Amino acid sequence: MTDAHAAGILPCQTIEELIAQEAITSATPFDVDQVQPASLDLRLGARAWRVRASFLPGLTRKVPERLKDVAMHELDLTKGAVLEKGCVYIAEIQERLALPMT
16 A cells, blocks of 8 residues: 555555455455445444444453443344344444555
């Protein structure tokens, strides 16, 4: 990546390069239309959790550890699910990132 992308906006060509370099991977093959002009559409994974409120995991704790404290219940998304309006959910995604430091 160049300094032009330092602000966090990546053009589709750079996103496609990161996929080719396996810096962005997926549990299932990428859909052709997932890469947008300056974004990557992420797909829900198999599980989601309804939580009391949004949260930041913090520097010393990971999301799974925080879920133990704040999750109200777990949803199996493989069979479909109805999400309640006005509620906060944390969901797994199919994509994984291992972005380079530069």
